[in-house]
Amino acid sequence: MHDAVPLKARPPVVDRLSLAMRASHVLVAVFVAAGLVFAAVGAAIGDTFFLRLATEALIFAGLALSVDILLGYTGLLSLGQALYFGLGAYVSAVVLKEIPSFWAAMAAVLAVSLVTGLAAGLIANRVRGVYFALVTFGLAQVAAKAVYNTRSLGASDGLIGIPIVPIDLGITTVMSNAPAGFFLVTLTIIVILYGLSAYFLDTPFGRVLVALRANERRVPFLGYSTRSARLVAYVAAAVVAGMSGALYPMLRGFVSPELLFFSTSGNAVITVVTGGVGTLAGALYGSVILTVLKSVIGSWTQHHLLVIGLLFMAAVIFLPKGLMGLVRPRIERLLGGDVK
Amino acid sequence: MTVFLDYLQFVLAPQMITGLALGVAVVLVALGLTIIFGLLDVINMAHGEFYAVGAYLALALGASGVSFWLLLVIVPLVMIPIGYAVERGLIQRVFNSPDRHVTTLLLTFGLGLVVEEALKVVFGPNTQRPPTPITGAIEVMGVILPNYRLFLIVFGIAIMAGVALVINKTRLGAIVRAAAFDRNMAASLGVPVTRVFAGTFAFGVALAGLAGVLLAPIYSVFPTMGRDFVFLAFTVVIVGGMGSIAGAVVAGLLITQIQALSSLVVSPVWSDPIVFGIMVLVLVIRPQGLFGRLGHA
Amino acid sequence: MTPVLEVHGLGVAFGGIRAVDGVSFVAERNAITTVIGPNGAGKSTLFNLISGLIRPHAGRVVLDGIDRTAAPPHLMQRAGLGRSFQITNLFFELTVFENLRLAAQRLEPQGRLLQPVGRSDRALARVDALVERFKLGAKASELAGALSHGEQRRLEIAVALAAQPSVLLLDEPTQGMSHADTADTAVLIRDLARDVTILLIEHDIGVVMDISNHIVVMHQGKKLAEGAPAVVRADSAVKSAYFGHA
Numbered sequence: 100m101h102d103a104v105p106l107k108a109r110p111p112v113v114d115r116l117s118l119a120m121r122a123s124h125v126l127v128a129v130f131v132a133a134g135l136v137f138a139a140v141g142a143a144i145g146d147t148f149f150l151r152l153a154t155e156a157l158i159f160a161g162l163a164l165s166v167d168i169l170l171g172y173t174g175l176l177s178l179g180q181a182l183y184f185g186l187g188a189y190v191s192a193v194v195l196k197e198i199p200s201f202w203a204a205m206a207a208v209l210a211v212s213l214v215t216g217l218a219a220g221l222i223a224n225r226v227r228g229v230y231f232a233l234v235t236f237g238l239a240q241v242a243a244k245a246v247y248n249t250r251s252l253g254a255s256d257g258l259i260g261i262p263i264v265p266i267d268l269g270i271t272t273v274m275s276n277a278p279a280g281f282f283l284v285t286l287t288i289i290v291i292l293y294g295l296s297a298y299f300l301d302t303p304f305g306r307v308l309v310a311l312r313a314n315e316r317r318v319p320f321l322g323y324s325t326r327s328a329r330l331v332a333y334v335a336a337a338v339v340a341g342m343s344g345a346l347y348p349m350l351r352g353f354v355s356p357e358l359l360f361f362s363t364s365g366n367a368v369i370t371v372v373t374g375g376v377g378t379l380a381g382a383l384y385g386s387v388i389l390t391v392l393k394s395v396i397g398s399w400t401q402h403h404l405l406v407i408g409l410l411f412m413a414a415v416i417f418l419p420k421g422l423m424g425l426v427r428p429r430i431e432r433l434l435g436g437d438v439k
Numbered sequence: 440m441t442v443f444l445d446y447l448q449f450v451l452a453p454q455m456i457t458g459l460a461l462g463v464a465v466v467l468v469a470l471g472l473t474i475i476f477g478l479l480d481v482i483n484m485a486h487g488e489f490y491a492v493g494a495y496l497a498l499a500l501g502a503s504g505v506s507f508w509l510l511l512v513i514v515p516l517v518m519i520p521i522g523y524a525v526e527r528g529l530i531q532r533v534f535n536s537p538d539r540h541v542t543t544l545l546l547t548f549g550l551g552l553v554v555e556e557a558l559k560v561v562f563g564p565n566t567q568r569p570p571t572p573i574t575g576a577i578e579v580m581g582v583i584l585p586n587y588r589l590f591l592i593v594f595g596i597a598i599m600a601g602v603a604l605v606i607n608k609t610r611l612g613a614i615v616r617a618a619a620f621d622r623n624m625a626a627s628l629g630v631p632v633t634r635v636f637a638g639t640f641a642f643g644v645a646l647a648g649l650a651g652v653l654l655a656p657i658y659s660v661f662p663t664m665g666r667d668f669v670f671l672a673f674t675v676v677i678v679g680g681m682g683s684i685a686g687a688v689v690a691g692l693l694i695t696q697i698q699a700l701s702s703l704v705v706s707p708v709w710s711d712p713i714v715f716g717i718m719v720l721v722l723v724i725r726p727q728g729l730f731g732r733l734g735h736a
Numbered sequence: 737m738t739p740v741l742e743v744h745g746l747g748v749a750f751g752g753i754r755a756v757d758g759v760s761f762v763a764e765r766n767a768i769t770t771v772i773g774p775n776g777a778g779k780s781t782l783f784n785l786i787s788g789l790i791r792p793h794a795g796r797v798v799l800d801g802i803d804r805t806a807a808p809p810h811l812m813q814r815a816g817l818g819r820s821f822q823i824t825n826l827f828f829e830l831t832v833f834e835n836l837r838l839a840a841q842r843l844e845p846q847g848r849l850l851q852p853v854g855r856s857d858r859a860l861a862r863v864d865a866l867v868e869r870f871k872l873g874a875k876a877s878e879l880a881g882a883l884s885h886g887e888q889r890r891l892e893i894a895v896a897l898a899a900q901p902s903v904l905l906l907d908e909p910t911q912g913m914s915h916a917d918t919a920d921t922a923v924l925i926r927d928l929a930r931d932v933t934i935l936l937i938e939h940d941i942g943v944v945m946d947i948s949n950h951i952v953v954m955h956q957g958k959k960l961a962e963g964a965p966a967v968v969r970a971d972s973a974v975k976s977a978y979f980g981h982a
Contacts, residue, residue, distance in 0.1 A: 303844065
């Protein structure tokens with residue numbers, strides 16, 4: 100093997116995937132900055148409603164993030180992420196009612212999400228494509244019906260009376276019913292989930308997931324078991340969804356079976372597709388935009404789902420890369436890549 | 440012995456007939472779904488909503504005086520241009536994108552959402568039920584069989600036979616199968632592939648609509664009826680084999696019988712998990728289903 | 737010297753048809769062993785059996801002295817086997833750079849798996865070297881799907897070679913290539929053989945005779961003949977199989 104030209108003399112090849120990820124970081128940084136401003140303004144004017152609405156948008160952004168990890172990076176469409184989101188919410192609610200400790204609830208949800216994700220993942224990952232979508236759908240349906248019919252979990256009414264908990268962050272303590280405070284806590288957690296996801300997706304392991312989406316058949320010949328890789332991605336997505344769901348009862352004070360229904364999973368998919376599949380940032384922006392849209396359209400007509408559905412279909416046809424797809428290439432170019 | 444005969448007469452047989460009536464309708468819906476997948480390679484997540492549209496059309500037209508017998512003809516006919524337009528206008532737009540399966544799945548998922556909401560807007564969210572077209576029952580060997588369910592079974596089987604006949608024995612069916620097997624080859628042989636695809640989609644959708652008309656008097660009509668039903672339909676298609684007509688028939692009848700009989704033994708809450716369990720079992724043990732694909736021998 | 741790859745009595749049947757039937761041969765270290773045969777002879781199936789894509793019903797595959805029969809593809813790769821495909825099987829939506837980097841990242845120690853991609857200097861150095869050797873420099877930032885057919889075939893080989901396998905299976909590498917590209921590729925393969933043991937499926941008889949050290953002829957799933965190029969060329973059974981007469 101002989102190199103005709105010394106390595107340093109040639110211009111370095113751009114790693115387009117890393118560049119794209121960095122562009123997402125920029126977008127998320129802007130998102131966070133906007134969030135901080137929003138919190139400051141909200142706290143100053145003593146607002147409760149909009150801060151709580153925004154917090155809810157962020158919680159569902161976490162669910163959307165879990166969908167994007169699977170769809171945008173591993174190439175798996177899960178129609179049942181609500182299973183983990185709802186599970187996280189219920190586990191959190193149950194724990195909080197016994198032990199009003201934020202960290203206890205989060206730890207419990209982490210453990211339950213891992214175990215459930217692994218168990219369900221072993222079933223779901225035996226298949227791919229539309230079969231995978233249907234199995235994940237079925238898993239969530241079965242769980243939803245089970246919870247709906249379980250009296251000790253409140254059956255169709257769900258669980259109410261979740262206590263307000265103090266969140267001890269070491270330097271300060273935030274009460275879970277403090278609008279701006281809890282908004283910031285949620286923002287931090289979602290950004291941490293984003294950060295961890297983004298980090299791992301830009302490692303050699305994460306690139307194997309990307310390879311799965313690009314051409315699954317070739318991946319074993321790279322030296323990796325596709326089954327193992329998909330399982331890890333699935334469990335990671337389960338944990339992200341679960342941890343996001345854990346925050347829900349702290350915000351709303353109750354949980355209900357709707358959190359496990361298909362509409363919750365479906366909304367997350369719509370969020371990711373409109374925001375931009377495979378960008379991670381799209382999940383965050385998409386959730387906020389969709390929440391705003393729902394509120395705005397919801398004030399005109401009670402059939403906002405119709406409008407959202409049509410917008411979604413339009414996005415699938417005309418904007419396959421989502422809203423981030425419009426913005427990200429420009430940022431990539433600014434960051435120094437020659438993106439065609 | 441008499442206890443067993445009584446059980447057979449008053450519990451088991453009626454339950455099996457109920458299951459068979461549902462099964463026949465499920466097969467019609469699943470047939471449409473499997474034909475659409477087998478030919479177009481499209482996963483139509485809005486299929487359940489077309490079933491609902493058929494039921495609502497029956498409700499609306501029936502309420503304005505159209506006779507049930509006419510409905511059996513009119514509703515599928517109305518569904519055909521609807522299905523054609525959906526395929527030409529929506530699905531073909533995304534057909535050539537790189538990850539077609541995901542994109543069509545998402546698109547039809549969105550369509551299903553829109554249709555369901557539209558039904559809610561037009562007809563309201565409440566459950567409604569059109570009157571049973573054929574009342575009364577006959578008695579066979581001491582078993583009471585509702586007339587309408589019997590009609591449903593006979594009519595449904597006739598339609599199934601008709602579909603099988605058209606697909607397997609007519610020139611039109613041969614064209615459809617050829618286009619499914621190799622669309623480029625079919626196109627170069629002069630088959631108007633675009634129209635065949637759109638027409639087949641329309642046909643599949645019409646079958647779903649017909650099933651909606653048939654089941655409406657029994658199971659009532661409500662906006663989310665499509666979504667509840669589609670999972671069962673997909674399970675039937677998977678168990679039978681994506682693209683297999685025989686598979687849809689066998690799996691449809693089998694699974695609904697299992698559902699019907701199991702609800703005698705366990706609480707109805709277990710109905711969904713049982714169906715889901717069957718789907719997972721088949722996917723794990725024999726992922727291609729009981730039979731093969733439409734276009735392939 | 738111990739042969740790197742040994743195949744003993746390998747066989748598989750599909751629905752009653754014996755696609756590969758009792759095939760045995762060895763691929764000597766740093767030599768080019770070429771498998772030839774008419775269409776349907778079972779050559780690609782043989783590759784699929786060796787690389788782990790299909791489980792054999794009979795026989796053994798021994799790599800570097802260790803029995804690796806029925807090992808799945810990812811374990812065969814880790815055992816030192818690289819493979820290219822007859823129908824280009826790249827990551828078309830990813831860049832040439834990423835295709836190579838993905839294939840080369842196995843060179844990194846396990847710990848690097850969860851560190852940022854930029855830190856995999858061994859893999860990145862390997863990518864640079866491959867881009868150089870396979871003359872893909874100008875297209876390194878392009879999507880693999882945007883390359884010309886000849887460039888894609890070159891990339892196929894490069895990807896198979898990236899993790900420094902001890903045995904390289906090349907399935908019709910010159911398929912669809914122009915004359916000039918084919919000649920260049922033949923030179924490239926011969927050059928590769930200095931470091932890697934090569935098992936080649938090839939249809940271009942000129943290339944076969946030119947670069948092969950050893951030829952295995954397959955016909956209807958069985959091994960018909962084997963030997964040095966000149967020997968095989970003169971074999972009457974081989975001529976009969978190809979041309980229908982002795």
